[in-house]
Amino acid sequence: MNHILASALFLIVSDSCFSQSSWTGNTSPTYPALIEHLQKLDKAHKELSMYNMGSSDYGLPIYLFVMNGGKDSTRTFSKAQTGTTILINNAIHPGEPDGINACLIWLDQWIAQGKPLETKDGKKLPLIAFIPAYNVGGMMNRSSTSRANQNGPEEYGFRGSTRNFDLNRDFIKMDSKNAFTFAKIFHSLDPDVFIDNHVSNGADYQYTLTYIASMKERMSPEMNELTYGKCIPYLTSNVKQQGWDLFPYVELKGETPAQGIHAFNDLPRYAMGFASLFHSISFTVETHMLKPFPQRVQATLAFMEGIISFTANNALEIEEIRSASKSWAQNLTHFAYNYQLSEKADSISFKGYEHSFPVHPITGLKELTYNRTQAYERMIPWFKTYVPKDSVVVPKYYVVGGQESDVIDRLKANHVLFETLTSDSFDTLHVSSVKSYKSPSQPYEGHFKLGQIEVGESAKIISLKPGDILIPSRQDAALFIHATLQPMAEDSYLSWNFFDSYLQQKEYFSNYVFKDQIADILDENRPLKEEYELRKATDEKFRNSEWDQLYFIYCRSPYFEQTFMRLPVYQKF
Numbered sequence: 263m264n265h266i267l268a269s270a271l272f273l274i275v276s277d278s279c280f281s282q283s284s285w286t287g288n289t290s291p292t293y294p295a296l297i298e299h300l301q302k303l304d305k306a307h308k309e310l311s312m313y314n315m316g317s318s319d320y321g322l323p324i325y326l327f328v329m330n331g332g333k334d335s336t337r338t339f340s341k342a343q344t345g346t347t348i349l350i351n352n353a354i355h356p357g358e359p360d361g362i363n364a365c366l367i368w369l370d371q372w373i374a375q376g377k378p379l380e381t382k383d384g385k386k387l388p389l390i391a392f393i394p395a396y397n398v399g400g401m402m403n404r405s406s407t408s409r410a411n412q413n414g415p416e417e418y419g420f421r422g423s424t425r426n427f428d429l430n431r432d433f434i435k436m437d438s439k440n441a442f443t444f445a446k447i448f449h450s451l452d453p454d455v456f457i458d459n460h461v462s463n464g465a466d467y468q469y470t471l472t473y474i475a476s477m478k479e480r481m482s483p484e485m486n487e488l489t490y491g492k493c494i495p496y497l498t499s500n501v502k503q504q505g506w507d508l509f510p511y512v513e514l515k516g517e518t519p520a521q522g523i524h525a526f527n528d529l530p531r532y533a534m535g536f537a538s539l540f541h542s543i544s545f546t547v548e549t550h551m552l553k554p555f556p557q558r559v560q561a562t563l564a565f566m567e568g569i570i571s572f573t574a575n576n577a578l579e580i581e582e583i584r585s586a587s588k589s590w591a592q593n594l595t596h597f598a599y600n601y602q603l604s605e606k607a608d609s610i611s612f613k614g615y616e617h618s619f620p621v622h623p624i625t626g627l628k629e630l631t632y633n634r635t636q637a638y639e640r641m642i643p644w645f646k647t648y649v650p651k652d653s654v655v656v657p658k659y660y661v662v663g664g665q666e667s668d669v670i671d672r673l674k675a676n677h678v679l680f681e682t683l684t685s686d687s688f689d690t691l692h693v694s695s696v697k698s699y700k701s702p703s704q705p706y707e708g709h710f711k712l713g714q715i716e717v718g719e720s721a722k723i724i725s726l727k728p729g730d731i732l733i734p735s736r737q738d739a740a741l742f743i744h745a746t747l748q749p750m751a752e753d754s755y756l757s758w759n760f761f762d763s764y765l766q767q768k769e770y771f772s773n774y775v776f777k778d779q780i781a782d783i784l785d786e787n788r789p790l791k792e793e794y795e796l797r798k799a800t801d802e803k804f805r806n807s808e809w810d811q812l813y814f815i816y817c818r819s820p821y822f823e824q825t826f827m828r829l830p831v832y833q834k835f
């Protein structure tokens with residue numbers, strides 16, 4: 263055997279070994295190795311395709327890998343839109359790469375089984391698409407140390423993106439190019455099921471596999487019943503047959519599980535919360551950081567098998583319920599927000615470890631310790647109900663000023679339908695004026711996000727200009743529209759600082775000139791004069807401050823700018 267032939271044979275053998283086994287160990291591929299491997303599979307199998315879906319902030323593309331698609335991209339995306347589709351997102355936090363390996367193992371097994379287009383139950387395989395690694399910049403920033411408490415793999419990427427964003431907070435504000443590429447992927451597929459793969463932080467307990475389901479109160483009643491009444495019981499029993507306990511994400515109410523766990527409020531800023539706005543059945547998979555990586559990968563794979571099986575077995579019902587949910591959202595009369603966890607507790611059987619607070623030899627302080635030799639199973643409180651503290655009447659349509667190109671770009675990226683005005687006109691619209699808000703002293707995800715927003719509404723005749731847009735509430739993107747344009751909603755564009763420029767007064771007055779004008783203003787406005795005199799009589803500080811008195815009159819005079827604190831988003835009822 264000559265040397266060249268021997269080397270070639272060695273390459274073939276080592277390559278096949280690589281694809282069969284290297285995803286089950288304590289390593290996870292680099293981004294270039296991952297993409298190179300998937301490109302090879304794309305070339306070798308007509309049932310598999312990989313698409314470059316757009317850029318990331320890092321500069322390298324974000325890909326979408328599709329199993330069981332169509333013959334070309336047009337047919338693949340039209341099959342996804344009309345058929346039953348699962349979208350899996352990996353490595354939004356690249357320090358948590360379990361989903362990458364799980365998808366690679368699933369692919370290897372599927373190829374080894376002869377690429378069956380039916381499930382084990384004889385049901386049609388859904389279209390399965392996965393984003394190999396979403397946070398490309400984080401993937402390229404590898405180390406063995408950024409997950410201080412995590413048990414493998416040997417090397418992994420970093421949580422922050424190349425611009426140091428947590429991309430799992432970026433689905434509404436869309437600061438990253440990644441988020442725009444994600445919106446393109448998401449709306450091109452319109453997935454029926456969405457899975458975001460992660461690894462947990464937090465308490466120690468026996469489970470390897472936990473899940474977060476979308477908050478039930480934000481869903482349509484039909485989707486709530488399908489997710490909680492049917493899908494979760496199915497998954498729990500399916501992964502149990504595969505040898506895994508499936509448990510809700512251990513979000514602690516207090517310091518330890520003994521004080522109870524609570525449901526997660528998946529706000530629209532998160533991947534799964536975003537997917538829920540479009541009525542996908544959404545889950546975040548959270549494997550437990552202290553379990554070895556190969557075990558976590560197998561658990562993630564079991565969840566993937568379970569969700570594929572559920573989707574295949576219930577394809578028609580899922581399609582019908584998504585369609586009913588879209589109608590439900592289109593016909594909403596009220597939009598609820600400001601969800602707070604209810605103190606009403608259920609209970610759930612939990613497999614934990616006993617804990618204690620021994621004195622630490624170095625710090626000298628009593629510190630929480632879980633004892634793995636003392637496993638227990640007992641009931642713990644489970645807070646799983648949220649209550650919306652506020653709600654508003656849904657308008658027939660919203661009007662957004664055409665100058666708000668950042669907002670309009672994000673609406674377009676999310677397939678929001680609207681009409682663009684081509685001429686000047688007047689309309690009586692509900693105007694929102696910000697009365698008060700709080701801004702934090704430190705930034706959160708690149709923003710000084712506004713909180714505790716209070717808004718006043720009034721009807722006014724508004725002059726509209728060419729370029730302003732009219733957005734009807736009756737459309738498939740209804741929940742996304744309300745979540746972003748209702749000013750007091752948790753993830754509104756107002757809260758994410760898109761309208762900060764409207765919160766600053768542009769014109770003032772000079773005391774020495776304005777003081778000569780107030781007599782005329784008060785003479786022409788009797789109610790104002792009465793209000794002013796009353797205030798002067800009852801408020802000592804006011805009585806002694808020239809500025810307070812002049813500003814009081816100025817704010818209520820025709821000289822005051824009408825647009826101060828007024829948002830460029832109007833509502834028509």
Ligand SMILES: [Zn+2]
Pocket residue numbers: 355358459460461
């Ligand atoms: Zn994560």
